[in-house]
Amino acid sequence: MPSSRLSLNDKASLLSAFKSLARTRGQALDDALNAMYHPHADWYGSHPINELQGLDAIREVWRGLQASFPDIERRDQIFLSGESHDKQFVAAIGIYQANFAHNWLGVPATNGVAHLRYGEVHHLEDGRIRTTYALWDVLDLLRQVRIWPIVPSLGAELAWPGPATGDGLRLGEEERQESQRSIDLVHAMHQGLFLYDGKDLESMQQYKYWTKDFLWYGPAGIGTVRGMHAYRAYHQGPFLKAFPDRYGPGHYIDMGCGPYAVTGGWPSVAATHTGPDWLGLAATGKPVAMRVMDFYRLENDLVAENWVPLDIIDALLQLGTDVLGRVAELRGTQ
Numbered sequence: 163m164p165s166s167r168l169s170l171n172d173k174a175s176l177l178s179a180f181k182s183l184a185r186t187r188g189q190a191l192d193d194a195l196n197a198m199y200h201p202h203a204d205w206y207g208s209h210p211i212n213e214l215q216g217l218d219a220i221r222e223v224w225r226g227l228q229a230s231f232p233d234i235e236r237r238d239q240i241f242l243s244g245e246s247h248d249k250q251f252v253a254a255i256g257i258y259q260a261n262f263a264h265n266w267l268g269v270p271a272t273n274g275v276a277h278l279r280y281g282e283v284h285h286l287e288d289g290r291i292r293t294t295y296a297l298w299d300v301l302d303l304l305r306q307v308r309i310w311p312i313v314p315s316l317g318a319e320l321a322w323p324g325p326a327t328g329d330g331l332r333l334g335e336e337e338r339q340e341s342q343r344s345i346d347l348v349h350a351m352h353q354g355l356f357l358y359d360g361k362d363l364e365s366m367q368q369y370k371y372w373t374k375d376f377l378w379y380g381p382a383g384i385g386t387v388r389g390m391h392a393y394r395a396y397h398q399g400p401f402l403k404a405f406p407d408r409y410g411p412g413h414y415i416d417m418g419c420g421p422y423a424v425t426g427g428w429p430s431v432a433a434t435h436t437g438p439d440w441l442g443l444a445a446t447g448k449p450v451a452m453r454v455m456d457f458y459r460l461e462n463d464l465v466a467e468n469w470v471p472l473d474i475i476d477a478l479l480q481l482g483t484d485v486l487g488r489v490a491e492l493r494g495t496q
Contacts, residue, residue: 168243173333184236200292207296209476231260239324241331242419250286253424255469268486276306281455281471297471302382311488313442316396317385325459336420345418363394373466381472404440405433423458430454450480
């Protein structure tokens, strides 16, 4: 499996273009989007942005973001490229950081520094972006402005760090066999998840795939945990009890890039909410389809770190809880 058809210059140029896009205004923004995006590009974003078609709609996303965060800068912590399903992709984890000057998507501005963490996957076609998947953690932004409209997270809520190895910006050529091993290990781990016998979390044999002290960086609402015991207690156990019939509809990306791998689906997980107390909700009996990405860093053929952008606000909306509507009620704007 070729890890990438992009040259070193191509990767560096893309990384630079993403960084400059956030700071570009006016006609220069139109020119930059026209250069970067296919004229019939699609955007799949976190709620309430959701699914958009065409450059005009994508331009409005950037204009809205820039209006609320006028001095915005992009800081990439992971930047990967490669092929998946015979398509070319780049994928990134990082934060947009700025002074939060004007309300955005129903989140009230603070006029202080805020960061918006992101997971992004971009499908490239003829050198331009054909499809963007952008999971921006709006719930974490609410945490920063001190409005928390759901129950407390079980894991720790903190800014996601970059990789412990400091090598997340992968601009060079990757060793093909290592890239293949990385995604193969992730696929094997995923298959293990579906061995759950409904009684004992040990039945999934996840210890085979993770380092002893791995870090799992979950979305706002779930939080960050370290090690298998905390992972099971704070995330995996509550999730499986709530969604015992969960399954994976499929991924648009399954990509290895050296000691890293990334997967993602729209949705990545589908299930019925029949069990108790996920994010404070009693069983609703409702179906849910979750937008999820997973970025993995491997160490000695085991997962050492896992970043998990997940659109919690959209998932809760499907289960009957309108988080942004609740925020508007709390603020007296609805």
